[in-house]
Each structure stands twice: as C-alpha cells, then as structure tokens.
Amino acid sequence: MALFQPARRGSGGSGASGPEATRPSQGAARGYEAVHASRDFWTIRRRADSYIVPACLIFLIWYFLFVIVAVFAPSFMRISVFGAVNVGLCFGVLQFASTFAFAVGYRRWARRRLDPLSDKLRNRLEGGHY
Amino acid sequence: MPLASSQAVGTPAVNFAIFAFFVLVTLIIAVSAAGKNKSASDYYTGGRTFTSWQNGIAIGGDYLSAASFLGIAGIIALAGYDGFLYSIGFLVGWLLVLLLVSERLRNTGRYTMADVIDLRLRARPVRAAAAISTLTVSLFYLIAQMAGAGALVSLLLGVNAAAGQDIVIAVVGLLMIIYVLVGGMKGTTWVQIVKASVLAGGAAMTTFWVLARAGFSLPGLLQHAATASPAGAMVLGPGLEYGVSTVSKFDFISLALALVLGTAGLPHVLMRLYTVPNGREARQSVIWTIWVVGLFYLCTLVLGFGAMWLVGGKAIAAAPGGGDSAVPLLAYHLGGTLLLGLMAAVAFATILAVVAGLTITASACFAHDVYAGVLRQADAEPADEVRVARITAVVIGVVAVLGGIVAKRIDVAFLVGLAFAIAASANLPAILYSLFWSRFTARGALWSIYAGLVGSVGLIVISPVVSGQATAVGAIGTSLITSPHVNFAFFPLNNPGLVSIPLAFAAGWLGSVTDRQPADPARFARIQVRALTGVGAERSSR
Numbered sequence: 001m002a003l004f005q006p007a008r009r010g011s012g013g014s015g016a017s018g019p020e021a022t023r024p025s026q027g028a029a030r031g032y033e034a035v036h037a038s039r040d041f042w043t044i045r046r047r048a049d050s051y052i053v054p055a056c057l058i059f060l061i062w063y064f065l066f067v068i069v070a071v072f073a074p075s076f077m078r079i080s081v082f083g084a085v086n087v088g089l090c091f092g093v094l095q096f097a098s099t100f101a102f103a104v105g106y107r108r109w110a111r112r113r114l115d116p117l118s119d120k121l122r123n124r125l126e127g128g129h130y
Numbered sequence: 131m132p133l134a135s136s137q138a139v140g141t142p143a144v145n146f147a148i149f150a151f152f153v154l155v156t157l158i159i160a161v162s163a164a165g166k167n168k169s170a171s172d173y174y175t176g177g178r179t180f181t182s183w184q185n186g187i188a189i190g191g192d193y194l195s196a197a198s199f200l201g202i203a204g205i206i207a208l209a210g211y212d213g214f215l216y217s218i219g220f221l222v223g224w225l226l227v228l229l230l231v232s233e234r235l236r237n238t239g240r241y242t243m244a245d246v247i248d249l250r251l252r253a254r255p256v257r258a259a260a261a262i263s264t265l266t267v268s269l270f271y272l273i274a275q276m277a278g279a280g281a282l283v284s285l286l287l288g289v290n291a292a293a294g295q296d297i298v299i300a301v302v303g304l305l306m307i308i309y310v311l312v313g314g315m316k317g318t319t320w321v322q323i324v325k326a327s328v329l330a331g332g333a334a335m336t337t338f339w340v341l342a343r344a345g346f347s348l349p350g351l352l353q354h355a356a357t358a359s360p361a362g363a364m365v366l367g368p369g370l371e372y373g374v375s376t377v378s379k380f381d382f383i384s385l386a387l388a389l390v391l392g393t394a395g396l397p398h399v400l401m402r403l404y405t406v407p408n409g410r411e412a413r414q415s416v417i418w419t420i421w422v423v424g425l426f427y428l429c430t431l432v433l434g435f436g437a438m439w440l441v442g443g444k445a446i447a448a449a450p451g452g453g454d455s456a457v458p459l460l461a462y463h464l465g466g467t468l469l470l471g472l473m474a475a476v477a478f479a480t481i482l483a484v485v486a487g488l489t490i491t492a493s494a495c496f497a498h499d500v501y502a503g504v505l506r507q508a509d510a511e512p513a514d515e516v517r518v519a520r521i522t523a524v525v526i527g528v529v530a531v532l533g534g535i536v537a538k539r540i541d542v543a544f545l546v547g548l549a550f551a552i553a554a555s556a557n558l559p560a561i562l563y564s565l566f567w568s569r570f571t572a573r574g575a576l577w578s579i580y581a582g583l584v585g586s587v588g589l590i591v592i593s594p595v596v597s598g599q600a601t602a603v604g605a606i607g608t609s610l611i612t613s614p615h616v617n618f619a620f621f622p623l624n625n626p627g628l629v630s631i632p633l634a635f636a637a638g639w640l641g642s643v644t645d646r647q648p649a650d651p652a653r654f655a656r657i658q659v660r661a662l663t664g665v666g667a668e669r670s671s672r
Contacts, residue, residue: 032652032655032656032659032660032665033651033652033655033656035655035659035663036654036655036656036658036659037655041658041659041662044662044663045658045662048662052229052230055225055229056225056226056229056230059222059225060390063218063219063222063386063390064386066218067215067219067382067383067386068383070211070215070368070369071368071369071372071373071379071382071383072379074367074368074369074373075367077211077367077368078363078366078367082349083349083350083352083353084349084350084352084353084356084363084366085348085349085352086366086367088211088366088367088368089211089214089352089366092211092214092215092218093428095218095221095222096218096221096424096427096428099221099222099224099225099420099424100420100421100424102225102228103224103225103228103416103417103420103421104417106228106229106417107413107414107417110413114662115410118662118663118664121659121662121663121665122663122664122665125659125663125665126665
C-alpha cells in the first residue's frame with residue numbers, strides 16, 4: 001500500500017453531492033486537498049502510519065506464531081512449566097496480556113502524539129485557514 | 131446427576147419464570163430508554179450520545195453472544211485447550227478494530243459500513259455491493275444465534291420435540307422484533323449494557339465458585355479436569371479437535387485467520403461505533419470492549435475446565451445441545467436449580483440482545499444503503515427511511531426464524547466462525563482499501579466485495595459443512611445434508627477464510643490497478659483528512 005504518497009494532483013472531484021455536502025465545514029471542498037498536501041498533515045499521516053503499520057504487523061505475527069506452534073508443534077505446548085500449567089497455557093495467557101498491553105499502549109500513544117496535532121489541523125480547517 | 135437426555139435440567143417452571151422475568155425487565159428498559167426515536171439518527175445511533183464506557187460495554191454485549199458464552203466454554207469442556215485457541219482469536223481481532231478502524235470509521239461514516247466506502251468512491255453499484263455483503267453477514271450471524279436459542283431452550287425448558295423448538299425460535303424472533311421496533315438503537319443499547327453486566331457478573335461469580343472448589347489453584351483445577359477427562363493430560367494441550375489430520379490443522383489456521391480479521395468487518399460491531407459523540411470516544415469504547423471481552427474469555431477458560439472436572443465430558447456430550455450445555459450444567463452442579471435458572475436466563479437474554487443488535491444493523495443497512503442510497507438516490511425523507519427500516523426489521527426477523535429452524539442442528543460457535551469468514555472476506559478488504567489505499571477504485575471495490583462474498587459463501591457450499599460428512603467428526607458434527615449419497619464437498623476445509631480472504635484482497639487490488647478510470651485523488655484526500663482530524667464528522671444530538 002502506498003501509505004506515504006502525498007496526493008497533490010487536484011482535480012476537484014465531485015465533492016458537492018451527498019450527505020457530507022450538508023456539513024458546515026464543506027465550505028472548503030478544496031480545503032481537504034490543501035490540508036492533505038500540507039506539511040502538518042504529512043507529519044500526522046507519517047506518524048500514524050509509522051506506529052499503526054508496525055503495530056499491526058507485530059501483533060498479527062505474534063498471534064499467528066502462537067496458532068502455528070499450537071497446530072504444528074502441540075508437543076512443545078504440552079511441556080510442563082509447573083504442575084499442570086504448561087507452555088501452551090502460558091503462551092495463551094500471554095496473548096491476552098499482550099492484547100491488553102497493545103490497547104493501553106495505543107491509547108497513550110494516540111493521546112500524546114496524535115490527538116494534539118489532529119486538533120490543531122481540525123481547528124484550522126474548520127476556521128477556513130486552508 | 132439425574133440427567134436423562136430426554137429430560138430438562140432443573141425445574142422447567144423455575145427456568146421459565148426466570149426467563150419471563152428477564153424478558154420483562156429488558157422490555158421495560160427498552161421502552162423507557164427509547165424516548166421519541168423519531169429521526170433516522172435516533173433510530174440508528176441513539177442520537178450518538180452514549181459515553182465510551184457505555185458503548186464499550188454494549189459492544190462487548192453484542193460480541194459476547196451465546197456462541198462465546200456457551201459455545202467456547204463448551205468446546206473447552208469437551209476438547210480442552212482447543213477451545214481456548216478459539217477465544218484468543220476472538221479477542222486479538224479487536225486490536226485490528228482499534229488500530230485501523232474505530233476512529234476512522236466514526237469520523238467518515240454516518241450509520242453503516244457502506245457509508246465509508248461510499249465517501250471514498252461514490253458509486254451506486256459499490257454501495258449496493260457493500261449492502262449485500264452487510265446483509266449476508268448479518269443474516270448468517272443471526273441464524274447462528276437463533277439456532278443457539280433452540281438448543282438452549284430445549285435443554286432448559288424440556289422442549290425436545292422439533293416442533294416445540296421451532297416455536298421457541300419463533301418466539302425469540304418475535305421478541306427481538308419488538309425490542310427493535312420499540313427501542314431503536316437507544317433501547318437496544320441499554321438492553322446490551324444491562325445484559326453484558328449481568329453476563330459478566332454471572333460468569334465472574336461462577337468462575338470464582340469453580341476456583342474456590344479447586345482451592346483457588348489454577349494448576350489444581352487443570353489437574354482435576356485432566357484426571358476427570360478420558361483423554362487425560364491431552365486436554366491441557368492443543369490438538370484434540372484440530373490436530374486430527376493435516377486437513378483439520380489447516381482448517382484451524384483458516385478459522386484463526388477468519389477470527390482475527392473478521393471482527394473488524396462485522397457490521398453490527400461497526401455500527402455501534404457510531405453511537406458515541408466522536409472518533410476518540412469510538413477509540414476509547416473499543417478499549418473498554420477489549421477489557422470486557424478479554425476478562426470474560428479468561429473466565430470461560432475456568433468455566434470450561436470446571437465443567438470438564440465437575441460435570442464430565444460424557445454427561446455434557448449426552449445432554450441436549452451438547453457442548454453448549456456445559457455452562458448450564460456446571461451452574462446446576464454448583465448452585466442447583468436457582469443458579470441454573472439464572473445462568474440460563476442470562477444466556478437467553480444474551481441471545482435476545484444479540485439478535486436485536488443484528489436486526490437493527492441489517493434493517494439500517496437495508497433502509498439507509500439500499501432504499502435511501504441506491505433505490506431513491508438520497509432523495510428519501512428521513513422519516514421514510516426509518517419507516518422502511520422498521521418494516522425491514524420485521525422481514526429480517528421472519529427470515530432469521532426460518533433460517534434458525536433449518537440450521538438448529540449445527541454447532542453455534544462453528545456457524546459464527548463462518549460468519550466471521552464472510553465478514554473478513556467481503557467487508558474488511560473494501561474498508562481497509564477505502565481508508566488507506568490511494569489507488570483504490572470503484573471497480574476494485576466491486577471485485578473485492580463480490581470475490582469475497584461469492585468466494586466465501588461458495589466455498590462453504592462445496593465444503594463438508596453442507597454435504598459429504600454423514601457421520602460426525604469431532605465437535606464439528608455432520609453436514610447439513612445428512613444423506614451419505616449426496617456429496618459435493620470438493621473443498622476440504624470447513625472454514626473458507628484461508629482462501630477467500632486473500633482472494634478478496636487480491637481481487638480488490640487487481641480490479642483497481644486495471645481500472646481504466648483512475649482513482650480520484652480528491653476523494654482520497656478527503657477521506658484521509660476526515661479520518662485523521664474528524665472534520666465534518668456527524669455530530670452528536672446532545
């Protein structure tokens with residue numbers, strides 16, 4: 001996916017129809033393209049992509065590692081850690097823990113790194129600065 | 131345990147009284163929460179006034195269907211660790227919703243998934259395609275829930291005759307239509323919140339009880355369960371259900387792919403993201419959901435192994451409803467008639483609430499996407515749209531009842547797995563491409579949606595789900611067509627995800643790059659700016 005391509009070519013589009021045409025902020029139909037090409041938007045997009053894309057890859061790989069080990073190496077999962085608790089159970093519970101950690105981590109990151117910039121851009125766009 | 135398979139567990143009269151009480155309470159909630167419910171935004175989104183934690187719990191309520199509650203605990207009780215694998219897939223999929231979809235969807239759509247694709251591509255055939263796939267997934271999921279209702283009630287009310295079960299399914303359908311017509315999204319959401327709280331409370335209490343029995347030692351509980359099971363320590367590791375053959379191994383990988391990618395394409399989950407005031411609240415509500423769902427599935431691990439230990443796999447398999455009866459039987463073992471009745475009522479309320487959520491999604495999709503978006507081309511009055519939505523809710527209710535009657539023999543968790551596969555194939559590629567890929571075109575969208583839809587449904591039709599498996603294999607059971615003479619199962623896997631999901635992504639890419647009409651950069655700019663900044667997002671009515 002071409003995640004980093006800034007689309008600068010402006011053809012105007014058919015932006016004056018449909019539900020979003022009724023929104024007050026539609027005064028700037030061309031504004032979207034101007035914002036899209038702006039330095040600030042490029043920053044927020046790069047920031048979002050460079051967090052979200054690796055995060056998704058990591059958790060998907062981590063999850064499928066678990067699935068593939070469970071399916072093709074069940075005997076490994078049966079190795080006892082202590083008593084009846086085996087590797088498989090620990091691995092599974094770690095999947096839960098990592099999911100919680102990803103969720104909390106993403107929230108922290110988004111609040112610190114994404115939201116302030118996003119607010120700034122929205123205010124400028126709604127104030128007609130583009 | 132006094133448990134003949136022809137007999138209900140506990141006292142049917144007590145169960146029935148508790149059921150009736152729950153139905154009454156939830157109906158009162160739906161009516162009193164509903165308010166005026168006049169505008170389309172009220173009916174579809176409850177005016178977008180829910181807070182993130184309310185919505186997070188409601189999404190959890192929508193997601194923790196009878197399939198999760200009864201089905202997963204049942205698979206754990208019968209096959210041990212393999213059921214745990216299931217629940218992890220159901221949970222991890224939420225990260226995809228959180229990271230890629232939640233805020234962006236809330237910021238760019240109004241009521242449905244098709245809104246987002248339409249904002250990007252604005253083409254009637256695409257909206258129609260998105261609506262068709264939304265309706266298909268919703269119906270599949272709905273039928274799974276209805277089938278679950280039949281199995282549950284046969285266990286608890288002593289209704290074993292096929293005709294009796296069919297009547298029960300019809301009553302569920304009728305109740306759900308009432309919830310939706312009276313309550314709209316606001317009423318249904320409150321029903322979900324109450325139900326999810328009671329469900330979580332009931333699961334937590336029973337989990338605590340089981341752990342107390344095992345001396346608050348998880349290794350102790352596992353040891354007891356393994357000792358009680360004929361398979362012994364095998365139940366503590368993977369492979370009992372899915373490790374039988376190479377085909378079943380790939381079947382599991384296919385299921386895992388469908389579960390992790392399907393959540394982000396489930397229309398009734400996506401629609402809930404519109405009930406909060408803004409994109410950030412949508413993000414926050416998904417985080418709440420992850421906590422609710424995750425902690426709940428950890429409870430089902432204990433409940434499943436607890437049922438294996440205290441009830442025993444043999445009694446569970448012999449009970450009407452099979453694995454789905456593990457939790458009710460465990461409740462009966464621990465707390466007698468009253469706890470059984472409570473847990474059963476919770477499960478019943480779960481089914482009602484989930485089918486109501488699905489019905490409102492499907493009816494909104496038909497009224498908003500098909501009627502207003504495609505047939506009337508946006509000149510429909512909002513009041514007309516709501517009227518159409520209400521009529522559709524009734525029609526969908528009837529279709530779901532008929533489908534549930536046909537499918538009532540099939541394992542609920544398994545049917546839900548198929549619905550996830552269709553969602554991941556038909557919906558997810560189009561949503562992700564719309565939001566993230568600058569070269570996505572209308573033709574790419576059509577190719578991806580139809581390839582995903584036809585691919586997944588088509589592969590199910592030619593799989594062992596429909597024919598060729600005259601005798602039960604594992605917990606997956608027999609085919610829909612039980613005659614040994616009919617066999618058109620050319621595709622070996624029960625779950626089509628492994629083939630149909632990559633196919634849909636590839637078709638979307640190919641359709642776009644070969645499209646003679648290139649993608650409109652202005653539309654991509656708009657959806658990206660709106661998704662990331664929230665400019666022009668639908669406002670809350672508060």
